[in-house]
Amino acid sequence: MQTVSEHDVIVVGAGPGGATTATALAQRGHDVLLIDRHTFPRDKVCGDAISQGCIQIMNDLGMAGKVKAAVARGEFHRLDGMRLVGPSGHVLHSEFQHGAGGVESYVSPRVYFDALIQQQAVESGAGFLQAEVKEPLLEDGRVAGVVARANGEWQAYRSRVVVGADGVTSTIMRHLRPEGGQHSDKHRAVALRAYIEGMEIYPHEVEFFLYDEILPGYAWIFPAGDHVANIGLGMRLDKFRGLKRNLKKMLQDFLAMPDLRARLPNSHALRDVAVWQLNFGSQKHLRHAYDGALLVGDAAGLINPLTGGGIHNALISGCLAAETIDEALRVNNTTREGLAIYEQRCDEAMGPEMRKSFLYQRVLLNYPRVVDFLIRYMGRHGGVAQSFLSKL
Ligand SMILES: Cc1cc2nc3c(=O)[nH]c(=O)nc-3n(C[C@H](O)[C@H](O)[C@H](O)COP(=O)(O)OP(=O)(O)OC[C@H]3O[C@@H](n4cnc5c(N)ncnc54)[C@H](O)[C@@H]3O)c2cc1C
16 A cells, blocks of 8 residues: 655544644644545534633633634633532532633533644644545554545555544544444434524523433533523433433423423524534543553543543643653654553542542433532532533
């Protein structure tokens, strides 16, 4: 097979995880090729909630001006608080505290958000290629690049390290992790997302609805602008399979609840309705480092098992991958041994929160009465609320 080009690093997937990795590596002076099957802007099924932690990392990558301009264009919609509605209808209301330097949280449709980081990667010096990656290029048991189709032809692209940042259906992950070492249904979720216009919304507050049928999981209404909301629901895959229900029907049932129905305009249409999967970071003993390759973001499976939030962890893992690869390239050791510290760094940065969130998810969200008790009596000091706040 013909080799088209050679690079220090090839990053597969230009979503938040891959684009962050590519930006951080290009800013350190490495030759990076960022590959995605789509050109940008493009949509990604998501609740679009962007936590303060994401904005902090974007600022660190030199994106403060881009974020400010996106806010001014209305592509980032500011959040001031959240409402958590329990199974009996009790509401826990919390206001967000701004982060250091006035950093805020937002709802930003991924069509805008992802394009911003992808653009930052390119401006930082990463090359961008629109191509479908079929598989990692394996030589003597190590990853030596990727096989990708650009302009209708399958060709080899070589690199010293490949980063699999190609999302939950990652082809890089599926080729490197043996099937028995992948996520089980208990650590996965399925969710539906849509946009709705004209519904009565709390203009700057995200709403989470926890009710009997949806647990462990939730429905959400996130304001994406003055008159538009991102709306959806998701639940743990093993429980969802047991229910034998259809997510679209479940969303219609949610909107038919009396409190929700009263907020809908006379005629309403949902747009961009789509279903996607989530892999939680709560599954133990998953490998993220291989000879010549690392997995980042959803490809590694780093979504918070309580909130379903994964963008912040995609950005964190992207930064940690870049740091690790930079060191490995300098000492010319891109074997698993040279890259394995990445797993330790990920565990230190995200492991404790992941374990705590999984415990909350299992113990609390399985028992609607406990959720009610917490919402009614523990108020804003409840651990569930704090976890939702910090790990949106
Ligand atoms: C319904 C739903 C709601 C969610 N809500 C939130 C939320 O509100 N807040 C939050 O923080 N997280 C949320 N998440 C999780 C969040 O969407 C993910 O964690 C996040 O997108 C992970 O980013 P990533 O860069 O790892 O992967 P992705 O964003 O999935 O990006 C992967 C990229 O790889 C590309 N790609 C895939 N395969 C190939 C291939 N073979 N060749 C070339 N390119 C390829 C894709 O085109 C894509 O651009 C939600 C998820 C779902 C499903």
